Amino acid sequence: MSSGEFIVRHEQALRLFPTKWGRVRIAVAVALVLAFPIFANSYQLGLANLIFINIVAVLGLNVITGFTGQISIGHGAFLGVGAYASAYLVSVVGVPFLLAVPAAGLVAAVVGSFFGIPSVRLKGLYLAIATLAAQFILEFVFKGWTSVTGGTSGMSAGAPHIFGYEIHGDLPFYWILLAAAALALLFVRNLTRTATGRALMAVRDHDLAAEIMGISLFRTKVLAFAIGSFLAGVAGALWGHYVGYVTPEQFGLGLSISLLVMVIVGGLGSVLGSVLGAIFVTLIPEALTTGATMLVPDASRLTDMLAFLREGLFGALIIVTLIVEPAGLAARWERIKMYWSLYPFAR
Amino acid sequence: MTAPLLEVDSLALSFGGIDALTDVSLSVPQGALVSIIGPNGAGKTSLLNCISGRYRSKRGRIRFAGHDLTRLSPSARAAHGISRTFQNLALFSHLSVIDNILIGRHRRFSPNVLLDGLFWGPSRRREVEAREEVEAIIDLLELQPLRHQIAGTLAYGQQKKIELARALAMQPQLLLLDEPMAGMTLTEKEDMAKYIVYLNRTAGITIVMIEHDMRVIMDLSEDITVLSFGKVIARGTPDEVMADPQVQRSYLGDPQMFDSIAEGRAQ
Numbered sequence: 188m189s190s191g192e193f194i195v196r197h198e199q200a201l202r203l204f205p206t207k208w209g210r211v212r213i214a215v216a217v218a219l220v221l222a223f224p225i226f227a228n229s230y231q232l233g234l235a236n237l238i239f240i241n242i243v244a245v246l247g248l249n250v251i252t253g254f255t256g257q258i259s260i261g262h263g264a265f266l267g268v269g270a271y272a273s274a275y276l277v278s279v280v281g282v283p284f285l286l287a288v289p290a291a292g293l294v295a296a297v298v299g300s301f302f303g304i305p306s307v308r309l310k311g312l313y314l315a316i317a318t319l320a321a322q323f324i325l326e327f328v329f330k331g332w333t334s335v336t337g338g339t340s341g342m343s344a345g346a347p348h349i350f351g352y353e354i355h356g357d358l359p360f361y362w363i364l365l366a367a368a369a370l371a372l373l374f375v376r377n378l379t380r381t382a383t384g385r386a387l388m389a390v391r392d393h394d395l396a397a398e399i400m401g402i403s404l405f406r407t408k409v410l411a412f413a414i415g416s417f418l419a420g421v422a423g424a425l426w427g428h429y430v431g432y433v434t435p436e437q438f439g440l441g442l443s444i445s446l447l448v449m450v451i452v453g454g455l456g457s458v459l460g461s462v463l464g465a466i467f468v469t470l471i472p473e474a475l476t477t478g479a480t481m482l483v484p485d486a487s488r489l490t491d492m493l494a495f496l497r498e499g500l501f502g503a504l505i506i507v508t509l510i511v512e513p514a515g516l517a518a519r520w521e522r523i524k525m526y527w528s529l530y531p532f533a534r
Numbered sequence: 535m536t537a538p539l540l541e542v543d544s545l546a547l548s549f550g551g552i553d554a555l556t557d558v559s560l561s562v563p564q565g566a567l568v569s570i571i572g573p574n575g576a577g578k579t580s581l582l583n584c585i586s587g588r589y590r591s592k593r594g595r596i597r598f599a600g601h602d603l604t605r606l607s608p609s610a611r612a613a614h615g616i617s618r619t620f621q622n623l624a625l626f627s628h629l630s631v632i633d634n635i636l637i638g639r640h641r642r643f644s645p646n647v648l649l650d651g652l653f654w655g656p657s658r659r660r661e662v663e664a665r666e667e668v669e670a671i672i673d674l675l676e677l678q679p680l681r682h683q684i685a686g687t688l689a690y691g692q693q694k695k696i697e698l699a700r701a702l703a704m705q706p707q708l709l710l711l712d713e714p715m716a717g718m719t720l721t722e723k724e725d726m727a728k729y730i731v732y733l734n735r736t737a738g739i740t741i742v743m744i745e746h747d748m749r750v751i752m753d754l755s756e757d758i759t760v761l762s763f764g765k766v767i768a769r770g771t772p773d774e775v776m777a778d779p780q781v782q783r784s785y786l787g788d789p790q791m792f793d794s795i796a797e798g799r800a801q
């Protein structure tokens with residue numbers, strides 16, 4: 188498909204989508220996403236909104252774990268920091284929504300960088316434990332700092348306004364969350380083709396060689412945590428405003444784990460993988476529920492059983508995906524593209 | 535006489551009970567090609583690691599272009615213009631060849647996250663500039679067909695060449711080469727020797743090279759330092775070093791080696 192095109196200038200090689208077919212595919216995807224609200228009902232819009240939030244969060248975790256190679260089991264809590272910060276800024280301080288969200292991202296970036304400092308000394312399992320500690324410490328703060336967070340009962344996220352209009356409901360949020368996801372995608376994609384992103388990946392692939400090449404390990408690792416938790420903070424802030432309230436349960440260990448699942452299933456260190464992982468992990472449980480209710484006539488009496496089956500099947504699907512495609516869904520996509528570009532000679 | 539570019543003064547380094555280096559000094563004039571030889575485990579790589587900052591020496595000083603580097607981190611030493619290759623491959627194995635070489639240029643990027651994330655203005659300009667520069671290195675080392683390959687998938691000799699390209703991208707004043715030809719085929723070795731001569735004589739880069747292939751060393755280098763059990767046992771021109779009885783003794787494994795090389799040089 189993409190053969191027969193020659194790259195003759197550096198600017199061309201540096202393009203966001205260097206090949207013509209790549210641009211065509213993106214144009215189709217953009218058109219579908221823009222037209223989606225016309226066909227979708229409110230349930231489907233809600234799912235799309237969740238996917239957008241997850242894309243932003245997963246991109247953040249991918250910067251830390253996929254691009255820089257630093258495992259983090261505290262990512263869910265970084266979302267929480269952003270959610271509480273933005274809710275507080277909007278509902279208590281009265282900061283406008285559009286300012287509060289990036290500000291919440293910055294707060295999360297500061298907190299995330301702080302908890303990222305151990306990565307300079309710790310690797311692998313030890314770093315995993317250190318970030319797990321961050322998860323528990325932050326959860327403890329969410330529950331304990333009652334005057335700000337409302338404790339275990341949580342707090343209202345306040346009514347977001349843009350230029351005087353109140354934002355409410357699935358459709359307005361569809362556009363806001365879509366814009367956020369698109370910006371996050373562009374940002375991380377740009378990092379991967381510039382010096383900042385190369386430094387992150389150099390640290391992942393060979394930290395000692397990276398240091399000899401003049402890359403400071405301390406600065407680069409902390410920077411990775413700052414970028415990653417900024418995106419987490421933005422995702423958390425948007426999520427809080429979307430559902431209208433913020434509670435500690437939303438940002439527990441379960442969220443951190445499921446974000447890790449999205450990164451790994453989608454593909455570590457792949458921007459496209461972040462999208463695929465977020466879609467897969469958000470949609471599959473829903474698809475399983477829908478499928479089950481269609482098969483079982485009187486589903487309401489079997490709710491507990493169904494929930495159990497759903498979790499079990501979902502887990503099994505993740506395992507199967509990882510066995511079939513250990514490098515993630517993005518790698519499978521690359522292979523499909525390769526197959527068609529060589530067709531009919533590919534096997 | 536001007537001061538040497540690199541001055542290593544009585545370094546000492548030990549691992550547990552093993553003295554990897556004892557009282558090692560080395561002086562490298564601007565523009566020189568200095569070789570370090572010695573049997574396996576003599577401490578050659580350790581010496582290079584001390585110069586590039588990978589190891590901290592127990593004692594001794596390292597001065598470079600008028601600066602004391604002894605206490606600096608590896609990345610700070612890179613900023614002074616010291617670059618190197620590794621004995622065991624140390625490429626960024628999941629990245630493309632061109633990205634590997636671009637990372638070698640990192641110290642001259644001073645990237646800004648925000649500009650890079652937006653790919654805007656200076657960020658874009660710098661990337662294009664960097665590519666032009668890197669293409670010159672690719673042309674020099676004849677790496678064109680490998681440009682977009684993933685570094686970790688390439689053959690050993692090719693990876694060694696890419697390590698050299700990456701080290702060059704830094705535009706170093708001093709280049710440290712740890713066995714640049716080990717494991718290469720004969721043609722690859724000849725090419726590598728050609729590049730090293732070009733870099734030293736034409737591009738004017740000061741080079742410190744470790745190599746086991748005595749023929750290569752004798753042909754390329756006018757100044758040889760011999761290490762054995764962490765100590766400098768001889769120093770001088772190829773002929774002086776070969777004539778040294780202590781050097782001959784430390785290479786007992788191959789007593790004929792020096793004779794055959796000397797014959798070759800005489801012809």
Ligand SMILES: Nc1ncnc2c1ncn2[C@@H]1O[C@H](COP(=O)(O)OP(=O)(O)OP(=O)(O)O)[C@@H](O)[C@H]1O
Pocket residue numbers: 549552553554572573574575576577578579580581621
């Ligand atoms: N990181 C380390 N930890 C422990 N011992 C080390 C370390 N690095 C080097 N050594 C020891 O220091 C001594 C010198 O090793 P070095 O690698 O400098 O030798 P070399 O001259 O480069 O040998 P070769 O020709 O095999 O590359 C050896 O005894 C080695 O075992």
Ligand SMILES: [Mg+2]
Pocket residue numbers: 578579580621
């Ligand atoms: Mg060695």
